[in-house]
Amino acid sequence: MAQGSKPLGYVTHAAQNRRRLARTIAGYIAAFQLIGAFALTAPLLIFDPLHTILSDPAGYALRYAVPLGVISALIFWSIYRGHADAVRAALDIRDVTRADEPRFVAIAEEQCTALGVRAPRFGVIEVDALNALTVGDGPARGLIAVTRGLLERLDDDELAAVLAHEASHIRNGDTQVLSANHALMRTAVTLQVNNPLRIEDWRQMIIPLFLPPFLPILIAGSAATMLAMRLAKAARRDIKLSRDHIADGEAVRMTHFPEALVSALGKIRGQGRFDGSRRVEALLFEGPSDHEGGTHPPVAERIAAITALGRDLMVPGRQRKDTRGPATIRPRFGVRPKTASAQEYPCDEEGRPLEQPPTPTLALQLLRFTDPPAYRRWNEACFAWYEWRVSDQRNALGLTPKMLIPVVSVTAFLLVFHWPANNDPARMLDTFSPAKLAQTFDMVRLDKPFCEGPSYPDGTCTGGQTSGTFSAKPARRNTWSPDLPAGTAEQDQASERDGPPSAMPGMVMVLFLFGLVGMSVFAPEQLKRLMGVVEAKPGQAGRPQREKPSAPSPASYHELPPAAPPPPSLAPRPAGGGFGRKRV
Incomplete structure (x- = not known):
């Protein structure tokens, strides 16, 4: 061992797990706050536009950071406690007792007792692969499950070594770290799926054409979701490969039979994959190595480490215990396959x-x-x-390569379209500022007048500005009202003559035309649906259709000749009613 390196044993590994768990929880809270802030932007623009994460970060933090943190803690605890149930449902694990699987449950309880672990629940996965997994801790939330192939292929000593390895994960705190990481990843994905401010489709770029401040909002929301996912994946990579070496050492220490563990690893090597195993590979006894993108050390390294650790305990030719029999292989009738x-x-x-x-x-x-x-x-x-998803090649902003062209094109168009004539960068930043959008929403909510042009602290519209409002109330005063002071009508008319005409209607019309042209090029079917155009079905377009006789309308029934029989729908029903009448 190199000088200065510390030996990694149970105490050191358990301390590392506690620190790792704290880092995972901190990363969880950070990811939840990050995505939650942008997920709340849309409703806050309606109900509290002045305190969004983009318009006033400090005000948002004072008002909503603590409640969001409490909500994140409750969600974390709920997902953390339900990790075992989620794995059991995903892999179709069947809970078993000593009456169902006496050999498996007896050996598992013996190893849990020897390690000082409260016996969790036990389960069996009905697949031919050879593997085992552990999730959660305690009798209520813990679970140790093995595959049917493992029970059939391993003798008692090999099975005891594997179960001692799995029980040691509970004792060392590995399952707590994995459950916390599961809660972190699940919440990050849930928030990402339900975050409306992430860029996933080019049609979202239509919104910034009408509301330019939404461009930085969408880009920031997409970048926030990507950062949260990277935090979750970084926490998963923090699960050290040494946990399997520590569990192997604990299994050797408890069973005093290193040959059994080496033999079990040799049988399981490359035989542990089954439907859904990749999703829980961090929980498995044998899974993909770190070179394959997994979290397990290679089997060859584990065998070499076990051999070096338990060389003094190895006894060549030691007799193995094997109580397997035909009765342990029980067919399961009435089980529907997962198709x-x-x-x-x-x-x-x-x-x-x-x-x-x-x-x-x-x-x-x-x-x-x-x-x-x-x-x-x-x-x-x-x-x-x-x-x-690893094939979409998202960048730091959370954009796929196919989304780069629409985002860059819309950004370039908006920069050219809104570039000020006096080349004032402050005015350009004000055009794209989310704070301005928040102020506009606040004016709409409070029914305040707004001004186009330079703003003043007193909120009044003076020289060079035009006044307007989003209210449904009349924007003009009644010049014939006797309540107005003298000269008010003349002042209103003078202000209307002095103020420049608003450019908003022209800009909206230009953007509307651009939108129609864009839809005609990129989404013609959506444009046809918007305009109410209904196309014939493919089966009806290729061949001429016979003209079906139209049914007579109720108003024309009295115009039929007397000899014509009445329509079937109006024909009198036979006497005796309908249901239950005798046949003649």
């Missing part, structure tokens, strides 16, 4: 989504109340997609 979710949201063999799930709409949000299982499947698909 519905795979057909609805296709995934690869490791559970990676093959296509992006639909974006959140009102109909999908209503599924939370009308069809909770369908909503959970969609939510899990969104979570998997945003967690694993």
